[in-house]
Amino acid sequence: AQSVTQLDSQVPVFEEAPVELRCNYSSSVSVYLFWYVQYPNQGLQLLLKYLSGSTLVKGINGFEAEFNKSQTSFHLRKPSVHISDTAEYFCAVSGPAGGTSYGKLTFGQGTILTVHP
Amino acid sequence: DSGVTQTPKHLITATGQRVTLRCSPRSGDLSVYWYQQSLDQGLQFLIHYYNGEERAKGNILERFSAQQFPDLHSELNLSSLELGDSALYFCASSVNPGTGDSPLHFGNGTRLTVT
Numbered sequence: 001a002q003s004v005t006q007l008d009s010q011v012p013v014f015e016e017a018p019v020e021l022r023c024n025y026s027s028s029v030s031v032y033l034f035w036y037v038q039y040p041n042q043g044l045q046l047l048l049k050y051l052s053g054s055t056l057v058k059g060i061n062g063f064e065a066e067f068n069k070s071q072t073s074f075h076l077r078k079p080s081v082h083i084s085d086t087a088e089y090f091c092a093v094s095g096p097a098g099g100t101s102y103g104k105l106t107f108g109q110g111t112i113l114t115v116h117p
Numbered sequence: 118d119s120g121v122t123q124t125p126k127h128l129i130t131a132t133g134q135r136v137t138l139r140c141s142p143r144s145g146d147l148s149v150y151w152y153q154q155s156l157d158q159g160l161q162f163l164i165h166y167y168n169g170e171e172r173a174k175g176n177i178l179e180r181f182s183a184q185q186f187p188d189l190h191s192e193l194n195l196s197s198l199e200l201g202d203s204a205l206y207f208c209a210s211s212v213n214p215g216t217g218d219s220p221l222h223f224g225n226g227t228r229l230t231v232t
Binding site for chain 2: 034041042043045046090104105106109110
């Protein structure tokens with residue numbers, strides 16, 4: 001079984017400051033890792049994904065995340081946030097390619113990022 | 118715009134009733150997934166269809182059922198509705214499950230309110 005823990009339910013930050021949203025996962029098999037963003041009254045949009053290879057993954061809107069296998073973490077970072085980054089962010093895991101669990105995403109509880117002017 | 122279309126956007130109904138939620142996947146996507154988002158449970162995987170066949174089930178109640186039609190659109194049927202079924206129901210699609218370069222694309226959801 002897989003599980004995801006997002007360590008912060010809310011993260012307030014000032015505009016142009018750096019931010020890190022923390023995510024830890026638990027799985028007995030290798031996993032794919034994802035970060036999704038949900039703006040108010042919208043669906044989830046994929047920010048970035050880790051499948052294999054380089055542990056530093058770059059996504060859209062200037063976000064990046066680092067996969068740390070030893071710490072089972074996949075923290076999301078942005079060096080300078082904008083007001084428009086205010087949204088809820090979800091970390092998710094799924095099983096490896098070829099398995100029936102791929103796409104069966106297990107989500108964390110979400111982190112609400114609020115960017116203040 | 119993800120290309121995934123869900124209808125209706127909002128649905129208000131009474132306890133005991135039955136509703137049908139509809140999802141049209143992105144053009145070319147063969148897989149459809151249903152997720153439920155509620156305040157207490159968060160985002161929960163319900164069910165996955167691939168090219169018309171059920172591939173995986175998650176935390177889906179027996180009162181709920183789904184199907185994927187030959188034109189690849191999918192419907193989620195919720196019956197004997199209870200207050201606790203009030204939630205946002207998302208549909209997502211992907212080209213092909215089991216390939217790493219096939220991420221999920223989500224629709225904007227159907228907000229179901231059971232009164």
